[in-house]
Every structure is written in C-alpha cells, then in structure tokens.
Amino acid sequence: MKAVVWQGPSKVDVQEVPDPKLLNPRDAIIKVSSTAICGSDLHLYDGYIPTFMPGDIFGHEFMGEVVELGPEARERRPDLQVGDRVIVPFPIACGACTPCQRGLTSLCENSNPNAGEAEKVMGHSPSGIFGYSHMLGGYPGGQAEYARVPFADVGPFKVDEDLSDDQVLFLTDVLPTGWMAADMCDIQSGDVVAVWGAGPVGQFACLAAQIMGAAKVIVIDRVPERLAMAAEHTGAHPLNYENTSVLKELRELTAGRGPDRVIDAVGMEAHTDVTAIHAYDKTKQVAKLSTERPHALREAILSVANGGTVSIVGVYGGLVDKFPIGSLMNRSVTVRTGQAHVHRYLPDLYRRIRSGEIDPTFIISHHLPLADAAHGFDIFKHKEQECTKVVLKP
Amino acid sequence: MKSTQNPERATGRLVRGLGVASLGLGVPMLLRPGSVARLAGVDDSASAPGVIRAVGARELVHAAACLVGPQRSVWTRVAGDALDLALLGHAMKTRRAERTGLRGWGKRGQGERLTRVNLATAAVAGIAAVDLYAAVRTARAQHGKGRPGPLSLEASTTVNRPPDEVFAFWRDLGNLPSFMLHLESVTTQGDGTSHWVAKGPAGKKVSWDAEITSQETGRRLAWRSLKGATVANSGTVHFAPAPGDRGTEVRVVLHYDVPGGRVGRAVARLFGEEPEQQVRDDLRRFKQVMETGSVVRTEILPHGTEAKRQFLQGPAQPNDKQPNDKQPNEHASNEGSSR
Ligand SMILES: [Zn+2]
Ligand SMILES: [Zn+2]
Numbered sequence: 001m002k003a004v005v006w007q008g009p010s011k012v013d014v015q016e017v018p019d020p021k022l023l024n025p026r027d028a029i030i031k032v033s034s035t036a037i038c039g040s041d042l043h044l045y046d047g048y049i050p051t052f053m054p055g056d057i058f059g060h061e062f063m064g065e066v067v068e069l070g071p072e073a074r075e076r077r078p079d080l081q082v083g084d085r086v087i088v089p090f091p092i093a094c095g096a097c098t099p100c101q102r103g104l105t106s107l108c109e110n111s112n113p114n115a116g117e118a119e120k121v122m123g124h125s126p127s128g129i130f131g132y133s134h135m136l137g138g139y140p141g142g143q144a145e146y147a148r149v150p151f152a153d154v155g156p157f158k159v160d161e162d163l164s165d166d167q168v169l170f171l172t173d174v175l176p177t178g179w180m181a182a183d184m185c186d187i188q189s190g191d192v193v194a195v196w197g198a199g200p201v202g203q204f205a206c207l208a209a210q211i212m213g214a215a216k217v218i219v220i221d222r223v224p225e226r227l228a229m230a231a232e233h234t235g236a237h238p239l240n241y242e243n244t245s246v247l248k249e250l251r252e253l254t255a256g257r258g259p260d261r262v263i264d265a266v267g268m269e270a271h272t273d274v275t276a277i278h279a280y281d282k283t284k285q286v287a288k289l290s291t292e293r294p295h296a297l298r299e300a301i302l303s304v305a306n307g308g309t310v311s312i313v314g315v316y317g318g319l320v321d322k323f324p325i326g327s328l329m330n331r332s333v334t335v336r337t338g339q340a341h342v343h344r345y346l347p348d349l350y351r352r353i354r355s356g357e358i359d360p361t362f363i364i365s366h367h368l369p370l371a372d373a374a375h376g377f378d379i380f381k382h383k384e385q386e387c388t389k390v391v392l393k394p
Numbered sequence: 395m396k397s398t399q400n401p402e403r404a405t406g407r408l409v410r411g412l413g414v415a416s417l418g419l420g421v422p423m424l425l426r427p428g429s430v431a432r433l434a435g436v437d438d439s440a441s442a443p444g445v446i447r448a449v450g451a452r453e454l455v456h457a458a459a460c461l462v463g464p465q466r467s468v469w470t471r472v473a474g475d476a477l478d479l480a481l482l483g484h485a486m487k488t489r490r491a492e493r494t495g496l497r498g499w500g501k502r503g504q505g506e507r508l509t510r511v512n513l514a515t516a517a518v519a520g521i522a523a524v525d526l527y528a529a530v531r532t533a534r535a536q537h538g539k540g541r542p543g544p545l546s547l548e549a550s551t552t553v554n555r556p557p558d559e560v561f562a563f564w565r566d567l568g569n570l571p572s573f574m575l576h577l578e579s580v581t582t583q584g585d586g587t588s589h590w591v592a593k594g595p596a597g598k599k600v601s602w603d604a605e606i607t608s609q610e611t612g613r614r615l616a617w618r619s620l621k622g623a624t625v626a627n628s629g630t631v632h633f634a635p636a637p638g639d640r641g642t643e644v645r646v647v648l649h650y651d652v653p654g655g656r657v658g659r660a661v662a663r664l665f666g667e668e669p670e671q672q673v674r675d676d677l678r679r680f681k682q683v684m685e686t687g688s689v690v691r692t693e694i695l696p697h698g699t700e701a702k703r704q705f706l707q708g709p710a711q712p713n714d715k716q717p718n719d720k721q722p723n724e725h726a727s728n729e730g731s732s733r
Contacts, residue, residue, distance in 0.1 A: 005709075017711045018714050020693075020712040023693070024688055024690060025687070025688060026686070026688075053707075055708070055711060056709050056711070057711045094685060096554060097554050097685050098554045110682045110686050111690060113690045113691065114694070114695075115678060116671055134707055137692055138693065138694030138710040139693065140693050140710050140712055148712070150691075
C-alpha cells in the first residue's frame with residue numbers, strides 16, 4: 001500500500017510499504033477514505049519530537065471503512081461489522097484500565113507497548129497515539145491506504161452515510177481537542193477567554209468557548225486570513241501580535257484584569273516577533289538543550305487574570321526553559337492540560353454536527369491526493385496558499 | 395526499583411549525543427563566525443571572529459573525542475565550557491561597563507547586545523551542567539564495571555481487577571510465560587513442584603525446578619528454586635487492594651544468586667542489559683493480559699519486546715516480519731474474553 005513516510009527533517013515521501021496485518025485479536029484494519037495533516041504533525045515533520053524516526057508513517061486523523069476484524073473485536077462488539085464507516089480517535093484506548101474507565105482515554109495504561117521509553121522522558125507514559133513517535137507506541141499512522149486499529153471494540157465510532165467525510169473527519173482530533181481546551185477552562189458567565197493560535201485547534205477552541213458561554217473570546221495569531229476566519233466563523237476578536245503588544249492589548253480589552261481563561265493552542269514551535277527571544281529559544285531547541293520554544297505559553301501565563309485558568313492543548317514534547325513559575329505560583333493560577341480524551345467527547349460532538357449546530361468544514365483549505373502529501377506538508381508548514389487544513393484522499 | 399544494573403550504556407549515549415552537539419556548534423563557528431558573534435552579542439568586537447573560529451575548531455576536537463574516543467573524553471568538554479564561560483564573562487563585564495556609561499554609552503544596539511551576551515552565558519552555563527553530569531557519570535560507570543553479584547529486582551504495578559482474580563492468574567504458574575518474556579515455559583508437576591525453562595543467552599536454554607514456599611490467597615505468593623538450579627533464585631509477589639477502587643497493587647521482588655565468572659555474567663544477561671526495565675516491562679504485560687486479554691503489539695518491535703531487543707526497533711510501518719515474542723497465551727486470551 002501507499003503511505004506517507006518521514007525521511008528526516010522537512011522531508012516526507014509517499015512510499016510503497018507492506019499492508020498492515022492484524023497483530024492482536026482485538027484489532028481491525030481500516031481502509032482509509034480521508035486523512036488530515038495536523039498542526040502537531042509539523043512538530044514531527046520538523047524533527048522536534050524525540051523518538052520519531054525516519055521510516056515512520058504519519059497520521060493520527062483518519063477515517064474509513066472496516067475491512068477486517070479480529071475475533072475478539074467481533075466478540076466484544078457485535079454491532080461493529082466489516083463494511084462499517086468509522087472515524088478513529090487519535091489516542092489508542094483499551095477501555096478497561098482505570099483512566100479509560102474514568103474517561104481519560106489519552107492516558108490509557110495499556111495502549112503503549114513502548115511505555116518504558118516514554119517514562120524515561122516524562123516519568124509516566126500517556127496512551128499510545130497513531131503515527132506519533134516510538135515512545136508513544138510506534139504505531140504506523142493513518143496517512144496511508146490502510147491502517148491497523150488496536151482495540152477496535154473501543155475506538156472506532158460509526159458515522160451515518162449521509163454525513164460527508166469532511167463533516168466528521170475532525171472528530172478524530174482537532175474538534176475534540178479544541179473543545180476540551182475550552183472545557184478545561186470551566187467557563188463561568190462573564191469570562192473573557194483568550195486563545196493563542198488560530199490554527200484548526202484554536203479555531204475550534206474559540207467556537208467551543210463561545211458555545212460554552214464566554215462573554216468575549218480573543219484570538220491571537222499573526223496570519224491575517226486565519227484571524228479573519230476565526231472572526232467570521234467563531235465571532236472571536238482577532239489580535240495580530242505582529243501589529244500590537246499582546247499583553248498591553250489584553251489588559252486594555254479587559255480593563256486591566258487580564259483574560260480569565262487562556263488557551264495555548266500553539267505548542268512547542270511558537271514564533272515571537274521579539275527576535276532575540278526567538279533566536280535564543282530556537283538555538284537551544286536546535287542544540288537539543290530544550291525541546292520547546294514556549295513563547296505563546298509564557299505570554300499566556302503572564303497575561304491570565306489573577307486566579308484564572310491556563311489550558312494547554314498545544315503539543316509539547318519535553319522540557320522548556322525560562323518558564324514563568326513565579327507568575328503562576330503567586331497568582332493562584334490553575335493549569336490544566338492534556339491530549340484530548342477524544343472518546344469522551346465524541347457522542348456529544350457528533351450530535352452537535354448531526355443537528356447542524358457545528359459545521360467543522362470551514363477550516364479546510366485544501367483537498368489533495370495522498371500522493372501529494374509532501375506538497376501538503378510544505379504549504380501547511382509555511383502557511384502558503386492560505387493553507388489552514390489539508391485533507392488527503394488515498 | 396533497585397538493581398545492580400550497569401549504567402554505562404546510557405552514559406555512552408549521552409556522551410555521543412554531546413559529541414554530536416559539539417559538531418553542530420563547531421561547524422557554524424568555523425564557517426560563519428560573524429553570525430555567531432551577532433547571536434552572542436559580541437559582533438562589535440574586532441577580535442571576536444578570530445576567537446569564535448578558535449572555539450569552533452576546539453568544538454570539533456571535542457566532537458571527535460566524544461564520538462570515537464573513550465567516554466571520559468567528555469571531560470574535555472567540561473574544560474572547554476569553563477573557557478567559554480570565562481570569555482563570556484569578559485564580554486559581559488565590557489557590556490556592563492558600557493551600560494553604566496564608562497565607555498560607548500549611547501551607541502545603538504548596546505543594550506540588546508548585553509541581553510544577548512547574558513542569554514549566551516546562560517545557555518553555556520546550561521551546557522556546562524550537562525557536560526559535568528555526563529563526565530561524573532563516566533567516572534561512576536568506570537567504577538565496578540561488569541562485576542557480577544547477587545541480582546535483586548523489584549517492580550510494581552496496579553491492575554484494575556480484584557486481588558483474588560489477579561492472584562489466581564499468577565498462581566497458575568503456566569501463565570507466567572505469557573508476560574515474562576525470558577521464560578519459555580513453566581510446567582506444574584504432580585508433587586507440587588514446577589519445572590521452569592528460560593531462554594538463556596545465545597539461544598541456550600536454562601531450566602530448573604522450583605517450589606512454592608508460602609502463599610496466602612489474594613495476598614502473597616513466594617517461590618524458590620530447588621537444589622541443582624544453575625542459578626539459585628527466588629521470588630515473592632505481594633497483592634493488595636488498591637485504594638479508591640483502582641483494583642490491585644502488585645509488587646514483585648526477585649532474587650538471583652548470580653555467581654562470579656563467566657556463567658554468572660551469562661546468566662545476568664538473561665535479563666538483558668537493563669534488567670529492571672525488563673521486569674517492569676514484564677509487569678506492564680501482566681497488566682495488559684489481565685486488563686485487555688492479551689499482550690499489546692506494535693509494528694516497531696518485529697524482533698520482540700525484550701528490553702535488549704528494543705534497541706533494534708524498526709520503523710513504525712507494517713512489516714513482513716511478525717513480532718517474534720510469544721503469541722498471546724491462549725489461556726490468557728480466553729480469560730480475557732470471558733470478562
Ligand atoms: Zn492532530
Ligand atoms: Zn485503557
């Protein structure tokens with residue numbers, strides 16, 4: 001089959017690889033109909049996630065048709081059949097461990113066979129994730145014609161035929177991730193929410209914060225068309241950090257209080273217009289002395305109101321430098337984080353799409369054949385051709 | 395988790411990593427000293443490019459030493475760091491003097507240069523800390539290298555099943571090879587003893603007989619090898635209810651009386667290079683079998699999931715090789731589906 005394979009920093013190739021096989025009795029094989037490039041794939045693409053290796057297949061946002069089911073998957077979930085059309089949550093979850101049973105599926109304790117590696121970096125391991133480094137399980141990703149899906153009786157979510165791929169594909173990651181970012185803010189009436197990053201996750205975080213009743217949502221980015229998209233589709237107030245001082249502007253907009261809830265939807269490769277700080281972070285990151293460039297996070301922490309909440313869904317892989325712990329500690333700030341517990345949010349978000357309340361298709365800028373994945377990565381990374389989200393069709 | 399494991403391999407990796415970092419620093423310093431000077435905030439100094447080139451050449455020497463030389467070559471980096479900090483300290487003093495108006499006050503960009511010198515100094519201090527850590531580790535690793543002795547391993551996990559069920563699965567000793575990958579089989583014999591077969595180094599099998607020395611249903615199980623075992627060994631597992639409905643806390647203690655000499659070393663290798671990692675991975679698989687019905691497989695480990703084989707990880711793509719560790723034990727699978 002054809003698959004999108006990493007070759008090294010900024011190099012991807014579509015290659016012929018063996019077809020996936022059932023390895024566990026609860027596995028399924030999915031014939032992929034649509035798969036998306038995620039902003040977090042860019043951290044892998046650029047080589048900043050430890051233990052992502054040349055030869056690894058990308059992709060944790062994919063959907064398609066069930067073509068093979070292991071015997072135990074059939075037995076445990078009789079309603080899932082070969083031929084069913086499903087979306088696949090990006091965290092792999094067993095459904096039986098304590099975190100799974102408490103709805104924290106991105107912390108499944110059984111889905112990462114390589115948890116020992118993750119423990120060396122993070123102390124404890126989160127769940128396995130499709131196509132997201134060896135330390136998160138080393139599972140081949142879904143940017144391919146076929147994918148093996150472990151725990152098929154738990155993960156795959158059946159979708160109705162009358163909904164298009166584009167309508168439901170983002171239930172695999174970016175929609176629940178943005179939703180959870182806002183959910184972790186526990187928004188109260190009158191709250192002002194500020195979101196760093198107007199990529200797909202940031203767009204959905206803005207949308208979710210509006211739906212959850214925020215008094216005002218402010219979105220911070222430097223790409224004009226992304227800011228315009230957020231303003232148009234989510235009603236967020238755009239701030240372009242290249243034209244303004246974000247901290248000062250946020251003070252103004254909240255009469256000195258600062259936003260009550262702040263969301264980091266940027267992650268480890270933040271950009272800042274302060275050249276010296278960017279150069280410093282970038283130098284340390286390239287020399288592997290720090291894995292992150294946490295500028296958005298620093299700014300979010302400094303700007304949040306006293307007693308406010310910092311919600312982090314932008315992806316970080318390791319260690320950060322110059323972390324403003326003094327600001328956090330002295331001001332009773334709550335920090336909430338996590339890879340999205342997709343399974344927990346799926347039924348509700350699916351119902352909202354079904355009813356027409358949410359139409360997530362507005363983020364799509366490009367449909368490309370799988371064979372053009374390298375081009376897709378390139379324009380997405382450099383934000384060329386107003387690229388906000390690339391959907392690949394195998 | 396305690397063990398007599400040798401940390402030399404991890405230190406080796408760290409030293410080589412630092413060698414690569416030296417290479418990454420040295421090349422731009424030699425080729426583009428002007429850019430480096432700007433980044434470090436000393437671009438207005440006439441002598442800076444020459445000094446930076448010299449430092450770059452020195453970094454390449456460190457790189458060569460760390461990459462192909464003995465591990466203790468990392469001490470050369472520590473010495474280099476001290477020199478860099480001295481140079482930057484000099485630059486910082488000059489900048490501060492300018493700041494307070496003694497020299498060059500009012501020149502454009504001086505404030506920013508001071509910031510960059512400060513940042514560069516902080517960065518080098520950070521690097522120095524890592525170098526020193528690696529150097530100290532090499533010194534420790536040299537001491538007591540490769541000495542076999544008694545091997546004592548402890549590990550624990552929490553399994554989301556009731557203590558009686560977890561105990562019963564372990565008590566059925568034939569189940570052990572389904573998650574303890576160095577074991578090939580454990581057969582219970584009529585007289586209450588059991589016969590254990592393990593995969594030894596170089597494909598040789600090691601076998602011995604063992605007996606249960608004490609047990610308390612749902613709480614504790616202990617066994618030890620009988621006379622005649624190549625390596626006397628014993629083990630105890632403690633089971634306790636985990637707080638807050640989290641299932642069962644499982645604690646394992648294993649003892650291997652590893653004699654000196656070649657046999658001892660070979661047997662120590664039964665557990666691979668990282669014995670404590672091996673036991674922890676065994677317990678992880680035990681939890682997988684208890685909670686999900688079988689050992690969870692991934693495409694990157696076609697050579698199997700033993701700790702020593704994890705260094706041979708393939709790319710994360712389907713492959714024609716099946717992972718060659720044991721197929722999930724039939725009994726375990728059936729147990730799983732009945733839950
Ligand atoms: Zn994603
Ligand atoms: Zn789980």
